[in-house]
Amino acid sequence: MEDFSKENKYLRAKDRVERLKKFYGNLTSYVLVISALAVINYLTNEWRYMWFLWAAFGWGIGIIFHAIGTFNLNPFFGRDWEERKIKELMREDDEIKRWE
Template identity: 60%
Template sequence: MDLNKENRENKYLRAKERVEEIKKFYTSLILYSLFIGFLAALNYYTNEWRYMWFLWAAFGWGIALFFQAAKAFRWNPFLSKDWEEKKMKEFLEEEDKKNQWN
């Protein structure tokens, strides 16, 4: 019974952690949109699109935002905690098999 309760608590904590990651992503997306919009307006005001320098900031920050989204929405299995747990179990099982033969 304790194991069941502990398992539910672990699932709850992982779900809470994932929700926090998604909230951070959306917060970053809103800040990105506002700040890049501000930079675009400033760029237009200063030189009327003769040189769109704000795109450098949009591109750089956009790459970071993409990786944050990949982590939050689990697009890359190597960034998730589940992958880490599966690998840990796999390595432990390998060690158990080695120990059985010795």
């Protein structure tokens, strides 16, 4: 049973690291691409119309939602909530079986 617990913890930690890598990769891409777009914007019209902000805003919304998912910032339906709900339902199921 202890080996199963260790393996389960390892798999959860591995999944967490994978989600973090994806988020930081996305964030790095965002910074590099938006910076490049800002430079192109400046060189073409010297900030008369800052069109790169549209891309920064749109992609930024995606980054925010990615961060919410990665760092469990959603208090209502995050990963912790899922685990608590699963345990609660398993306890209820055990109680029902005891009374049958």
